Amino acid sequence: MPSIQNNEAKHPLISIVMASYQGEKYIEEQIHSHLNQDYPHLELVYLDDASTDRTWSILQEMALKDARIKIFQNEKNLGYVGSFEKAIQLAQGEWIALSDQDDIWEKQKLSRLYHTIGSHSLIYADSQLIDDKGNELPQRMSDLKNQIPYTSPLMYTFGAWAPGHSMLFQKSILKHAFPFPRFVSHDYYIGFLATCFQGVTYLPEILVQYRQHDQNAIGANLKKAPKHYATRKQRDLRIQQRVQLLAEFCPEEKALEKQVLRKLARDFCSTNLFARIRRTYLVMKYRDKMLAYKKKGALSKWLYPFKLLFTIY
Template sequence: MSFTASDISVVMATYNGEKYLKQQLDSILQQTIAPKEILIVDDGSTDNTVAIIKTYADDDRIRLFINEKNIGYIKSFEKGMLNATCSLVALSDQDDVWMPHKLETLLSHMQDNIAVYSDSILINEKGESLLKKMSDIKNQLTYDNCLMYAIGAWAPGHAMLFRKELIEKCAPFPTIVTHDFWLGFVASCYGGIQYVNEVLVQYRQHTDNAIGANTRQHGKEKPTKSTRIEIARKRMQMLFEKCPASLPHQKKVLEILAITYRKTDVGSRWKRMCTFFKYRHIILAYKKKSSFMKVLFCIKMFFKIDA
């Protein structure tokens, strides 16, 4: 199926993003192929974010939604995606910079894929390159097996372009995983998310990142061990339940993991470790680990699940 520039909606979630917002909006508006619409969901900013957005009021492609109360970035992105009207959707953070040909390049790789994503380079608060790409931190690759999302993944939303039908398969978005993790997992259940090996985003790192390149949420208290364990159990159960019946093998593996995550007896721990070991090259594909370290990781899963 072929698409055109008029098929693309860009969705951005904002919150107190006045410092970098204009640069990002300009980089979107200056794309070699222009999106049909830019939907911005503001989550109750108290700085000049909304005022900056309103300076673009003469551009009728920009649609602003202001939340009556703070709902968080996951639900803000969901709100924007559900209001998108185009066949394709690209997500945007409020503080990055897009390469001028980002949308054009991703569009050229869509073909029959449900989703594609690219590499990104890290920049600092001043916009200076940190000389490190996302692919230098963890492996960026095509996710064509949902087991690759069993414990994590490395396909960031800011680098994605996907079909609107993916949103319909994802909604409602859970809040125990990030919106882009959920998009990627569901995409991996329906054909996969194709990797485009090209840097198309300058991904800004600063102290106010909601989630930075190290994937840790800044400015939030670290959850307790018991909370992390409970989240891990809920996440695995959720992946099992979402995996479609059309993937019986993967669904069975996720079911085994979901069951053994809930149990603490030796037999369950052993079964969990053996399952990780059997599928270690798939589950750990995104991690830059040697064969030896992958084995050690599997052994660790005998003792803990909040890794």
């Protein structure tokens, strides 16, 4: 019989981390899909963000049924970024898999991600969109977004789409990452940090049933994503903060990328003509990486930098 130590070496601990809020309608079905995973070495870390419905009661009931489940509750609402930040720090696994409260995971999700990630820091997969009743919609995430590997920090300049609900990553990439910034999503931040290490790879398999409904914090439709600004000035400030964040956290070892991001952060904070010209030139030079996640053709990628003469996004 193989020893426990040998099994753990072959199958290191993966922590499923889920932050919940007002999730009573779907959360139990999602938890069952976690418990049914065929990967053999798991802990399930669930943090409730001060829900006022039956979410906490459901988590308590489920924790009594399986010793792998560890439950925690915020005394006051921290929001989804703060809750995921806290829950990740509570996890003991070498690997982290983030989870929404309302999806359904395929049984082989974690085993497929773990056995495919190779030397990369993070991997994510495709998702099938479903409606609030669990019926398949006629679209996958890959139909809506450009699902690609991310090999350079520059690829996060204007956004990215490696969604948290389908990712697995090495917890070690977050060693110096706390506290999480509040002006970007936690999965955007984690994906960017992964590009600063061994990069992000993509598995073109459907491993999550990604539920769309009126209460999504962030759904497949970006128009539903929460806005952190009310005016154009506030929007520009958020973009400047985001690019400054990339420049700050890009490691010195990636000297070219750090230099480019520093220059871009500087020129995004200026309105003078020379700054506008410099940022247009920089994005033109590195457009294939900076605009990789956008579903744009070669001509659109060539034209896009010229808008930076007039705006910063």
